[in-house]
Amino acid sequence: QKEVEQDPGPLSVPEGAIVSLNCTYSNSAFQYFMWYRQYSRKGPELLMYTYSSGNKEDGRFTAQVDKSSKYISLFIRDSQPSDSATYLCAMSEASWGKLQFGAGTQVVVTP
């Protein structure tokens, strides 16, 4: 079993819809959680960073962490075609520790 599980998709949604992405993990020591967006042939771009449990909002993006369920989510409101990309979750035990990545979910937002 992988430490971090993420559905690879593809996830196809119409423009304007809410995109819901999630990852589950098995290591209860994870405390630092990140979401990245990766466009084709580009390096991953950090979208959201959260520590421990709770919600964090930044513009159209909301990240949620539920440590009791070992489950993290990323929501994208009012999705745009420019949101079409692969979204990677990542997490670590320590603030400078090695990140464990999910496999990434491909998202396609259709006009």
Add this chain to the structure above:
Amino acid sequence: SQTIHQWPATLVQPVGSPLSLECTVEGTSNPNLYWYRQAAGRGLQLLFYSVGIGQISSEVPQNLSASRPQDRQFILSSKKLLLSDSGFYLCAWRGGTGADEQYFGPGTRLTVT
């Protein structure tokens, strides 16, 4: 602000040739540095990480090596490339005087022919 550079952006090399990829970080001191490889349609594989000058940890036994000659410079090398070394190589940094988040460079696309 911090920035991370990688070069070259693309590289086509024959099997058996040497390799040197370079990564430099600006705007932070004493960061952790990482090399990842991403095969087509696959996830990120951590190859090496470094917590300081001259300190290299290898995650996966392979045909590659890494070095950190300066605080903000990380180099990925190979003496003889294999076809299986083809992929998208990403450098990343975390910590130091910058942040707890991890940031990636733009990547180098390597094709071994």
